[in-house]
Amino acid sequence: MSERTTRIPAVEARGLTVAYGDALALSDVNVEAHQGRITVICGANGSGKSTLLKGLAGLETPTSGDILLSGQPLSELSRRDIARRVAVMSQSPEVPTGLTVEELVEQGRHPHRPWLGRISARDRSLIDSAIRRVDLHHLRQRELATLSGGERQRAWVAMALAQEPQLLFLDEPTSFLDIRHQAELLTLLRQLNRQEGLTIVAVLHDLNQVMDIADDVLLMCKGRVLATGTAQQVLTADLLEDAFGCKVDIVPHPRDGERGYCLIDWVGNTDATGTVRREA
Template identity: 65%
Template structure:
């Protein structure tokens, strides 16, 4: 490819990005939590942010969503400078589900989901017909219609997480940010939540950016990956391209192999949990 063609491709990629961060840094007490990170988020795709604890994943997510102002660099949302937008303007385009959100006392599912309409309502006004419609669609999307009057405190962890997703959907966002959404959920509820999110992405073209720890979940779930270490972006791209034994071992500081899954043939991350090869021959061994 010629230099001119590469320049055209780069320009088109920049125009296509719904969020673009250039040389973004966040410094706390003289330490860079994010160090000159440049990433592009493309619409209608699922992007996972991965890395070891302390690598800057959550801080980068907060910057991209407008919750954290960067110390340096530039972030643009749909071509507009993120720092120049009001909180209400951002919330009309972006919804954020943080880590283990605190359950408000006394609220039921429907009342929680109603909170998602605040960016679209004049202050201290009643819910309008379009608000009610958005709330109904959000509750139906997460399959909680039968639980709409249930107190949040009475729900299981998976049901409560779906209620929070419904609140985010009631904002009618173009982009949904999630910070470790599967934490504190058992395997079944993790699978149900990721299946729900993937359906929302595929059917409604909802752009999703999520911090995830489980590398095999990322392989199954994400279209794109941002791999980080010590505040820096090591690489970006499709999981099949980014997840190599060398890159993952470097990012996480432990031995990670990428092998073919014994049943599906798809890539599978195999971690040396005990620091040697004692269990390695048993994985996928049908003898």
């Protein structure tokens, strides 16, 4: 039996159903995200991506089903215990009035500090490191409200990093970022995963980014998981047509086909064309 099949998942949903009135956002979903890997949830708008992420992170009360964190039911853990192990970056976080970048990032240390305890030297070191890793050290005293959307996004990522989580949830973290900072953020996430073993579960809208960063992919469709597996297994023409309702051509990249690079060319309800570069 392989190591992967014997390891306890970092987070797991069993029979997860979320309903809003008569509308089912998720229906009997069973998924696992494995320790030390990057799992990406993707799918069309309204497919249940963000609801699944929030459910796995303990931010959405399920109508039925269970969520397990490293084998422990979330219902048996206190909010403080969860916050010490899990960090969440939501899709459109509210900007606190008057808060600076440094003050926001400092919030990530709260689960690890005694009640009303002062910031320790270690706390300060982790805050400084998080700010530098997202390239905001020159803006650390600026109020969040004065920053661009992309700069604010990076500040929220820094707060999550300061929390020292075992498991990081991100809901469309590259939203509002320009191309350079999208690439830098994805590179940072890969480094945190590969070098520090941080388990990451993210919702991504851009399939190019999914192909670039994901170890495992959960493809959603109408509140259910349509397919799971590696990007090469899940992001196929047939499955993407089922999930998005448009035809997709996937062919080897003309320059790097031998190395497993590929080009995604949309040919249905959209005229967008993107290039994906991922080593097999």
